[in-house]
Amino acid sequence: MRAEVPSKWKVSYVTPIPKKAPYSSLSNYRPISITSVLARIFEKIVKKRLMDHLEKNAIISQYQHGFQKGKSTVTAVLQALNDWTTSYELNKSVDVVYLDFCKAFDKVPHTKLIYKLGVIGVHPRTIAWIQAFLEGRQFCVRVNSVLSQPRSVQCGVPQGGVLSPILFIIYTFELPTLISNVGLCCCAFADDIKIHKQLSDVSDCSVIQRGIDAVAEWSRVWELPLSYHKTKVLRIGADSPEFIYYLNGVAIEAVTHIRDLGFHITNKLDFEAHCDLIVGKAYAMLHTGCGKSIVRLKLLLNTSVFGIDETTFPHNMQKTM
Template structure:
């Protein structure tokens, strides 16, 4: 997701227009044909024993339907990989692995995660749109050849950039529906690439989870309640934090309000309804050892930037950072990155985390160990707050 947004924000920063298509396969995991999948595994070069093991794993299955205490007769499973199986997403990725190479010949980028597939291209002239349409057609033809049908009604066109740059795209004989909001790997995106709506959605979900925890657990044990909060609530607020990390004050406060509400209720449960003596959020956070969420997100950004700079992220997405050895004694290496022309690009992870990493590298000699770096980040953020 970071790699995708890196491409998009960089293109938009230079005044480009981007067309994106999110493909939806009809019952993706259930439609993968056995023979074609086994053939692909063999052609890729898997050992015959592994191919036979996978063949035995996915074939020879049957299913029944249960209603109350009655069962239908048994029917054979004729296609598909088991839903919920550990191997299933990997097998689906292998089955669709031709798609990126298929569209790259048209200058179109492709990003895949299991059955979530999207393609995109910078559209600056009519030839670009024709190439993009040809890539869509190539995927349509591939889906027919490999018996993995696409749903035109659920395949969406997503446009980024100037409204006058919008084009019409077709999948098969049907015109693709355009949308201004899309769900991408759990993130809510709009055409402005603003994550304000996403922050509102996850904050509302986290509020609901906090309510359920406090209603279900009548204990006055701060340890147990904090453990429940850290296990069930904070992951909702921090999933993909490096991707959506909000910059608007409204979204930052909305996310922070979830934790503030929880610690306030926890304090009341422990000490009673003495509203005059309820300490402010900063003191409650220190007492309960729940740092402000924006500080935690800053740590995630710095750690991710360090991983990218050091080449610890696969596939590498460090195209925006230029790293060179330092000739001075203050830092171990120098970080350079292009300045942004737009607020969208300047607020994106690459520049925000890069700028913070630059400040950190000027203040401390950066260690080689990731564990050491994390401790250094904690120290840096504590001194900065």
């Protein structure tokens, strides 16, 4: 079965946005893609059908919090924190391994993604359209008013695409179950995956290592490589054994604190560092808001402390600010 997608729908215009210094390093830029408006409208229609199919057949694991109805980064962190604090209050230690895929969305092989769509029972016509949408894609890089020559895209799902997060979750749908079957707890938000286990003795560390090996083997088979230098282990509790975990023969670095979906988590499960950072951001935001109305300043404060975006407020309310 074949499907046709206009070639103009398959072109992305990428603008690199700096994340941090030094700006001479390409890895310190975030690519922001602009895609066809008409394509995005059609993507939303296909996304609705995919989501209905996923929910009706309970395909996505309950441990996957990314882009699921009623779930978010907050629910992902709360689920993990609930497990960790329960163990911590019982004076038990927990080892948490944060797994990081290398440019995950850009690496998804199209042929294997199409295979996965068939495995979960997506309608052949929908699969044909998605295949046509992914094949023959191009991108151009725009810096100021200068546009590069178009380059072909051989793999990956479009950055910034409406369908992309759902396609990635489908591609990794069996991974949380694979981890659970090893005997580990898992919590995922799209490509951010962490595995953990309460430790009674060193044999529990061996279970975690088996989980790491299972994920490493999955990543090899499905061509989604893991990042060695971004994969970390957080040891929670005072009596955690100094077990060294390995990812494909490379020792995983142990850390005392880590940034987890916007939250700063420490091995003592205190939020002092996180609160200090939020307070600093709030003061900086209030300082830049000097001369603005009290209402607007309150909204700016809520934005930094509670994550409320003032742009979501009704337009007539913003006019009063």
